[in-house]
Amino acid sequence: MREGIVELDQPLRLMSGEILDKPRISWRLLGDPHLPVVLVGGGISAGKQAWTDVCESAKGWWQAQIGPGQAVDTNCFRVLAFDYLGGNGETTGPTGWNGENGNDPALFPAIDTADQADLAACLLNALGIDRLASFIGASYGGMVAQQFAARHPQRLNKALVICAGHEATPLATGWRHVQRQVLGLGLDCGEVARAVSIARSLAMCTYRSDREFSKRFATGVNPASSATAYLDHCGAHFARRFNIYAYLCLSQSIDDHHVQPQEISVPVDLAGFNSDQIVPVRQLIALRQLLGSKCSLTLSDSIYGHDAFLKEENAVSGVIREHLESLQ
């Protein structure tokens, strides 16, 4: 495995108009240099650690999918991952993203999913990779994959988009808006960790499903207590590792996401799960119709809601294998 931080020798123009001078991109690459490259991207809290080495303490966010003989088979493909612009990793953020201009939300810069796609294209240049066999993106990564397909079609054979739509749904935007309001309250009151924890607890409620919570916590007379303890635990854990500005920035980026499906000429495979509250099945069906005949859609049953892209390892593995086999 190779990893590093490249400093681009060219400026990057963001959709907001800001020009980032020599942005830095943190990346990780696995596999034989002669093999075709697959780029993987996950949720807003995921980065280049899609897989980890045995010497690393934590598992990668898609550890189960990547490696020799796995769905993203490193005997057949090289795998590339990077930290998002304005995210929690070591990649650059735009001016003001980390609060240096103050905490007024009006001062926070916008990062478009198109910016992430352009950053990925710059990263390919820097690494000397001409073309991707596939961009496999889930959640936020699936939005970026759509943008990459729309903006850089000559650098991509096909994309796989899991649990992501062409725009945010109004209710999911509502959930995220509330999270950002909580984060803003925390910043104004000097209660950052507490606010990040609360916002993450809310996010967890939207990432899972009624069925999963009921199955998991309805064991006693009062199932309430363990659901609340679980949410508090998830929130506190996240608050220890995740930057509040990255949370604000990428949360807003999801809500600003908009791709014109008609502008995507590269074939796209779509996959989703019936209990996803963030990307409902009806949206994936609509997106498939808008993408036309070059698109396939695989819907699977799951109790895990949006998090099925992490939790339903077998279903996701099947979708990835079928997608990558179709490339050959």
Next chain:
Amino acid sequence: MREGIVELDQPLRLMSGEILDKPRISWRLLGDPHLPVVLVGGGISAGKQAWTDVCESAKGWWQAQIGPGQAVDTNCFRVLAFDYLGGNGETTGPTGWNGENGNDPALFPAIDTADQADLAACLLNALGIDRLASFIGASYGGMVAQQFAARHPQRLNKALVICAGHEATPLATGWRHVQRQVLGLGLDCGEVARAVSIARSLAMCTYRSDREFSKRFATGVNPASSATAYLDHCGAHFARRFNIYAYLCLSQSIDDHHVQPQEISVPVDLAGFNSDQIVPVRQLIALRQLLGSKCSLTLSDSIYGHDAFLKEENAVSGVIREHLESLQ
């Protein structure tokens, strides 16, 4: 119409063990004294203003259902409503409920839905009403109606429970837990109105549905902006009229709610809506089975989620009429 505040001449023992000395209950009663009485109860933000007089500026929360010729036909029934214990109205709260002992959540008193039912029974005593023809409760009121049926069966012919289960689901508890965490942050930071507004915005996301938000806000390229403006508006409006302690108290009361359906001997009619995120259809089907042959269940299609008990006036009217006709 008559209304008033009764001060009980007897103490009321709460499930927490606290004894309320001479609690005050704020109530409202409509119709001919010779007619049988129907008690109506709504959500945690609803109180005795189920209907209003023409001279009052605001409409009642169930204005469409109550009156001459309406579903709760005041030519056939008297209608009674009251403000909840520990709620936003003029009824008493338990010791410490309004923060007089401090804002540590551990110091906030618990109010059981059984306490609300016992309070209702005390109110009947005070008003000289021996027996209810029906207790028609929706949302929190539906939980109280179940408790009344379980604890005071000799005072009730039948109950109608709309959008309420025998216990909170773990996911709905999660949503409310996050709301209470936000309220706690607001209390600690002296940002009460802002916290109530954020918590209410979250509540609105859980009261409606993906389908309704998508239909309503997906008119432009960026449907996000209007959903967020709507939530901010709902939150700010609520923050101007609703007490943060009442919010905390009754939100917790929902999560503590637990009725043993097997202990209900009075016939119960149930009604619900397929898009309700708070009281999912699967729970109503399970409750119906637990209640046995003395129970009916009416499920209706709606895009309005939990708020269908307010928004689906025709469907709710039909359910109420059928219920009240079965009494005669």
